[in-house]
Amino acid sequence: MNRVAMVATAGRVLSQLRHDHRTLAMLLLVPCLLLGLLRWVFANQVQTFNVIGPLLLVLFPFITMFIVTSIATLRERTQGTLERLLTMPIGKFDFLAGYAIGFGLVAIVQASLASWVAIGLLDMQVQGEMWLVVAVAVANALLGMALGLLVSAFARTEFQAVQFLPAIVFPQLLLCGLIIPRENLDRPLELISNVLPLSYAVDAIKHVTTSTEITGTFVSDLAIVVGCILLALVLGAATLRRRTT
């Protein structure tokens, strides 16, 4: 493990974002504006807003990080910087960890800002503590990042990469308990939802919104999400080849 390479990569990823003001603004502001819109839609149904708001709060970072990372790593592959880097003394893990740290920091800012807007300005009620909401949102952002990294290996063009959003993310959105509770799904669908990582993130955030305690189920839900992040990163590392054909 090469700590310098890891930190340098995280810094480089952040510098790239810093130069791209529009992307940065959208990453940070769009979730807040959408929460505002949601609050307006449910102007007369505060209870519904309190149920759906937290769910969206953890889904935004997942979706945006998935898109941003899959495009960013696809670019590294197509413009040759990844190949060049891999001729240098940097480990695959250092490279991936650099991305995770860089985008993880962005996710923390994104999730904190959106949570503050939702709870502070829009009066969203959650039973649990705000930092737990942020923690689940950040874990979810890292999950989106790790999956984005992984799928970028299977896309040749940016057109293909964005198509992975409906292909990989939407089925998870449909089955994660956002639309109907997972236990009300048909048995086969419930079984599928049991192996999709987003389901556990949604279970975790539902727990935070309805309970003040940190229970074993919450911890194990979060642990499953973290496990999936690590698994996706390991699989992602396997797609980074020093030698190509």
Place this chain on the structure above:
Amino acid sequence: MMNSPAITVSGLRVRRGDRLVIPDLSCRIPAGTITGLLGPSGCGKTTLMRSIVGVQVVESGSIDVLGLPAGVAPLRSKIGYQPQAPAVYQDLTVRENLRYFSRILGAPAADVDRVLGIVDLAAHADQIVMRMSGGEEARVSLAVALLGRPELLILDEPTVGLDPVLRRDLWELFVKLAAGGTTLLVSSHVMDEAERCQRLLLMRDGRLLADETPAQLLQRTGTVDIGSAFLQLIDRAQQEVHR
């Protein structure tokens, strides 16, 4: 008298997709010299260079680089590679690119300014690469390859799109580096650059037509310039096929 080889390629065979790009190639590149790798585009120059750097999947054959098998970890800080594509971050400034790669290589911080001076980009250090011309971008990429003073430089068409003055300056730099003990393998399809090389590899359809000094090549073919020598070798090779 030939210096000890920095690179020894024997029986290299590379397939890309269903195309056999290099059927069977062997050559030795002496240390501390500039070897020019010349040939039309698509002849396998890039594939040969990628194989030496260790980023190309090869079917068979062996490549020895600085006494080690191509592509092993200890070589990663000893080789400076400039790929054909610019392979720098488009959305970063020149300095940010160089600083990042120098940290990965463990090169001293002062190296960034040194290479900026060499490629004559000091005045553009804070410009975003995306807004630069193709020639400037190629120089950023060359600067990355020069970071950390590598023992071996593999440069894939480093002078494409550069103005004549800068091309001359870069070739002077290559000569100076070689005099200091650096081994350079430089590909080009501009034949007049061949005259600056101490050895030439002429390549066509994945095969070597020549592996000698420019003087030897001119003598053997009875020509006065490398371009004509190359044409004559191609004609000879074709006559042999027809015979």
